[in-house]
Amino acid sequence: MAKGDKVTLANSGWCKRCGICVHVCPTDVLKLGQDRVEIDDIDKCIGCENCELSCPDFVLKVVKVNE
Amino acid sequence: MAVDIYKYLREDKLPHIWCPGCGHGTILNSLVRAIDQTDIDPDKTVVVSGIGCSGRAPGYLKFDTLHTTHGRAIAFATGIKLANPELNVIVLTGDGDGSAIGGNHLIHGCRRNIDLTVILFNNQIYGMTGGQYSPMTPTGAVATTSPYGNIDQDFDLVDLTRSAGATFVARGATYNPRQMTKLYKEGLEHKGFSFIETLDQCPVNYGRKNNIGGPTEMLDWQKEHTVPASKWEKMPEEEKEGIFPLGVIHRKDDPESEYTARYQQIIDSFAKEDE
Ligand SMILES: Cc1ncc(C[n+]2csc(CCOP(=O)(O)OP(=O)(O)O)c2C)c(N)n1
Ligand code: SF4
Ligand code: SF4
Numbered sequence: 001m002a003k004g005d006k007v008t009l010a011n012s013g014w015c016k017r018c019g020i021c022v023h024v025c026p027t028d029v030l031k032l033g034q035d036r037v038e039i040d041d042i043d044k045c046i047g048c049e050n051c052e053l054s055c056p057d058f059v060l061k062v063v064k065v066n067e
Numbered sequence: 068m069a070v071d072i073y074k075y076l077r078e079d080k081l082p083h084i085w086c087p088g089c090g091h092g093t094i095l096n097s098l099v100r101a102i103d104q105t106d107i108d109p110d111k112t113v114v115v116s117g118i119g120c121s122g123r124a125p126g127y128l129k130f131d132t133l134h135t136t137h138g139r140a141i142a143f144a145t146g147i148k149l150a151n152p153e154l155n156v157i158v159l160t161g162d163g164d165g166s167a168i169g170g171n172h173l174i175h176g177c178r179r180n181i182d183l184t185v186i187l188f189n190n191q192i193y194g195m196t197g198g199q200y201s202p203m204t205p206t207g208a209v210a211t212t213s214p215y216g217n218i219d220q221d222f223d224l225v226d227l228t229r230s231a232g233a234t235f236v237a238r239g240a241t242y243n244p245r246q247m248t249k250l251y252k253e254g255l256e257h258k259g260f261s262f263i264e265t266l267d268q269c270p271v272n273y274g275r276k277n278n279i280g281g282p283t284e285m286l287d288w289q290k291e292h293t294v295p296a297s298k299w300e301k302m303p304e305e306e307k308e309g310i311f312p313l314g315v316i317h318r319k320d321d322p323e324s325e326y327t328a329r330y331q332q333i334i335d336s337f338a339k340e341d342e
């Protein structure tokens with residue numbers, strides 16, 4: 001985790017819409033869409049990695065913004 | 068530097084078969100991060116499992132893997148380790164696989180202090196076969212085989228493995244993946260029998276049937292029913308009821324008592340006689 005890191009949907013097709021990432025995000029960045037997780041407000045993301053570490057389906061990845 | 072966990076995964080096998088919100092995936096996620104933090108050689112690492120939803124875990128890992136029969140993962144792992152002591156051998160087992168049908172292998176693995184890292188996915192139920200109670204289902208809990216509440220007592224596997232001779236014993240929980248990774252890493256690096264029980268959620272066959280709820284409510288339940296091991300030790304007995312200590316619970320560094328080391332001594336003694 002470093003300043004300026006942001007969440008990305010690395011494998012959105014693997015998402016099972018369990019809601020764990022939404023639950024562990026401290027700043028309400030993520031929301032559940034019709035079929036899978038969606039990024040609701042990327043500006044709020046502090047790059048804490050809670051979602052990436054808790055996701056059982058390897059969907060989310062926090063990366064440097066300019067990556 | 069961001070960790071590339073995908074290099075440890077058989078991506079062609081994903082998405083995995085586990086239900087939405089099943090904690091098994093979070094355990095796998097934490098495990099590959101732990102492996103990444105050690106300097107163990109992936110080409111000298113074997114991951115072994117028995118049968119159950121948890122038994123599917125090695126199938127998603129890009130290592131040499133062995134999916135064996137129900138309850139026998141530790142027996143197969145013992146054979147692998149004795150034949151090739153230089154291999155890192157990891158056992159992934161369920162609470163049914165590891166403490167019911169495989170309970171005998173578990174205690175004897177501990178007794179021998181053989182250098183395996185055993186991660187037990189404790190979702191407190193037989194997930195794969197539809198929710199029968201396991202030796203880890205709490206007294207009173209509802210399972211398909213205990214519709215009026217379980218009358219059995221559940222094991223405390225941390226106490227059991229420690230008494231049986233395991234030299235690294237810890238407990239993690241899927242609500243705290245950072246701690247899981249830390250415990251798995253320590254277990255992987257420990258020479259001797261490492262046992263890491265991990266509280267895990269089966270929303271389908273346990274959480275919903277016991278009115279705890281789905282995955283997120285089950286993670287909150289874990290948070291409310293666990294304390295750090297250091298705090299646990301100071302708690303009065305009556306407050307410990309139904310609460311699980313988390314962290315490293317027992318550790319004894321004694322590599323000479325490790326089983327393959329002792330076996331090697333015998334081999335060496337014959338080599339000396341031949342000289
Ligand atoms: C010898 C034998 N007995 C019974 C079974 C049926 N069986 C398959 S998985 C399982 C229990 C799995 O529970 P657990 O180890 O807790 O794993 P989970 O599915 O919860 O991950 C049972 C009883 C079997 N496959 N083989
Ligand atoms: S935790 Fe993973 S699988 Fe669950 S909703 Fe979020 S991205 Fe999807
Ligand atoms: S990295 Fe942290 S802040 Fe960003 S979406 Fe994930 S949990 Fe939320």
Ligand code: SF4
Nearest residue numbers: 085086089120194269
């Ligand atoms: S039945 Fe339970 S243990 Fe098996 S995949 Fe589904 S949630 Fe996981």
